[in-house]
Amino acid sequence: MTTQHPPAVIPDRLFDDAAAEARWRARFHAPRMSTPDWALDAPDANIYVSNASGVWEVYAWNRATGEHRRVTDRPNGTLSATTSPDGEWIWWFDDTDGDEFGSWVREPFAGGGKAERAIPDVHDGYPAGLEIGHRLVAVGVSTDDGSELFVHGDGKTSRFYAGKDDAGVAALSRDERLLAISHSEHGDSRHPAVRVLATDGFATIADKWDGEGKGLTVLEFSPVAGDPRLLLLHERRGREELLIWDAERDVEIEPRLDLPGEVSAGWYPKADALLVVHFHQGRSSLHRYDLATGELSALGTPPGRIGGAGVRDDGTIEYSWSSAAEPSVIRARTAEGTDRVLLSPPGEPAPGSEPVIDVFVEGTGGRIHALVARPHDAPEGPLPTVFTLHGGPHAADEDRFSAYRAVWLDAGFAVVEVNYRGSTGYGSAWRDAIEGRPGLTELADVAAVYDWLVENDRADPDRCVVNGASWGGYLTLLALGTQPERWAAGIASVPVADYVAAYEDEMEQLRAFDRALFGGSPEDKLAVYQECSPITYVAAVKAPMLVLAGDNDPRCPIRQIENYLERLAARDGRYEFYRYDAGHGSLVIEETVRQTAAEVHFALRAVESRR
Template structure:
């Protein structure tokens, strides 16, 4: 770092009212759990992740004994884990300080031994898929050289696929004869193709690619032995839908559910049906699709977000649900229709928050969907924070967010925009940012901002733009390309200097950027220049807060320092918070600290303190 940047102020507290102060912190501290996963042939051996220790870590749940054990205990937390199909082993991904670069390790499920590198002959790298069978393990690794896929069987490890392009391991058939991989040999990692290989020699059994701009994603093979049906996501009709491909028979079954929006799915254990998670306009729902009759049956849940779901061998459905007003809970729906709480970690539950409402705004590329939350007190135009989601291929939802809730507690209205580039609104909407990323999304944000002011929701002099990752990138780009619209900006782990970011980021993201921008910075330098926040830094004239992790492989620290060095030469108030982790933090205390910094900064910038 060539310049000493002003450090962000860390407030002792956000609210003078002790009840309000305790409430916002309690939402972050409240113990939460994910939907459990389980071993394919030993379903009593389950895993989930939880923040119960104060850090997101992996836990084992022996259902037969009803015992829970914390598996991992690392300073920066652990999120990625699975079991071997026999339930004997836990595999989890071991990186360094959140940098996402490392290897899979394994330890006995019973906890009777230490974790050790699972496949000694596989080099370290960024994870690119893992499939574990009884006899075969397939694992993908991404490095600066591209993608390499490995298989381990009978004590021997072989590298069966390499490519300069992005690729990964996707699915293993139940009898372990067939292995599906994802690849982008056609040059577009955002719209991958699928290849199925024979595991006895890794020769190609079948290839499937739907053509330019139409991605395919292999979800899972049928859970029945000898069944060569593979469930995929396709977008042949302009949105993500389900397809069953019988690889050996060479037949397809496109599943038309007649639902608006988009879907994802998984098999029922007997392969007679699919469990469908349906997303439409910020909310998701569950359904059962019978493959023989074509009947679609709703698994009734209140409006909100399904955070994960799976079907147990007895046909019960386990799922996570939340809404903007109600904290998440993991529930189980029995075959008789009864619905009860499945997992409830010890400790105080998170306080609730305010609901969201929908806004539909005409924009330059079509109708824009936004979610709007209003503070419980206050009338007339409000100070407003525009929370821009990351991704960009993601979406804001009617889900519980402690982060949204603290802004509401602080007296801000909150607007979340599912701009072009967001998922769930069709392929054309998602791909509309190609060739002009960042600037396209901000046209939609501007249209929603205009609506918010025109409708009387927002005080035009007190609008803050904020986001993390891609949302942080959009924040910095907005400050430079939309001067006069924003009173302050808060950018978490952003792309700030796109050319330098491309040079330093993980190869999987370089492949993504090439597909999104139309090439590398060498191929299309004008596009990177036009869409990079640092290009417009001379226009930034409002207070800026930037937060960044030292070990971030997605939005690396050097390119953020480049931006801040340029910002330092201008008479613009700004602050910088730098922390020892990667692309965000899994440590709850660190999250609380960063949130306090952000809200306090915005209040000071708007003279609301």
């Protein structure tokens, strides 16, 4: 980097009112935790991740003794972890400062032992799946050369798969005879195929691919030993639905659920039912599907977002739940229907926030769903508005609690979250509509929602801000260059800024994703990459922008962001830059607070100048 870019301003406080200042910070610092995940054969051995220390780290919970223990302690935090089925070991992924490149290590669940490299003769790389059995461990590694899959057992490690295409370890049967892998040998990592192998020699038992544009997602094998049924998601009818496949007999069962939207699921412990998580229009709910009778029963969860969910041996369902107005809690619902709070992190819970309402807008590609929140007691009429665009792109905004959304409301902004084409939960055609023209397609939907809100006196057209992280950051930069008249400011965190340079530097799994999305590499489709790249439109940018980036980001690498900023500086663009020592975002709460303060402060200054 040759240019000294103007640094972001980090205010000591966002609000003059002491109560408001304390409230927004408390939401970020309030302890949170994931739904506990227990060892398959030792249900008292549980792990979860929590920010209780101020950094997201892995914790162990011994239900028999009630002891909670912090397992990891790393400067930039840890998120990826699992247990061995006997509950003796905790495995976690060890990378360098958030760069996602490293190896799996393990340490005793009970503590007292040092973390050790779990499989010494498997080289470092990006994680591509991990399945741990009693006898065997299967692990996937991705590098710039492609994907390699290994199995470790009886003290020996062998590679059973290698290829240039994206592939990963997906599921291990309960008796460890069968291993399912996901692969994209047909050339499309966004719509993967599935192969089931015999672990005693890795001969192929069966392959399944539903054809172009129809992916298969492996969920898990039956938890019952000797039961070879594999639970998957298919999209044969234009949306993700459930499929149960016995690969050895090549027998399929397709549970037909009378539910709109899309679903995922996991097995009940006896494999006689499925716990179904249903997603529709930004909200999720839980259901039980009886495999013998085909009966689907709603489990009575309130509207909002269901996080992780699982079923204990006694039929108790444990799950996380939140809504836009209410912070996340971990709940337990017994087989008899009694629902209670299972776990509360130590300390004060996060202050609540405002609900979201649904807005449906007709766009060029169909009806667009957006979630809109307004500040408490806001007057009728147009408000300064921030359009917060989600990442992914294959993700969706939901009616969930967000300290980030809440601080914008506290600052007087309405918040708009658009589930543009490319989002999940609205069918395969909606998700895949961005193929061949990513970025510009999503922004047409954002523009339609923007126009509707302005026409209906909800948003002040002179004080609209666009922001987002990752794919949302990419859309932000692209919006500033292709829709310059709409935006008073833009805030792009860890964005794609120069798509051709990003492709050169990003992790191979994302290059495979991009080839599937664009229809080829930049060498094949250079004109499309350039048309869809924010750096192409730098000269058209009018609004001030704030860009935030991590030095160790393998997904949106720093060089391509520097390319964009150099070009912006050369034309005297108005911008600020915040650079930090982490990867694709930060797991350190105080760092997140600093970045959020910089973002909101930047936007407040920008819209104030437009009064």
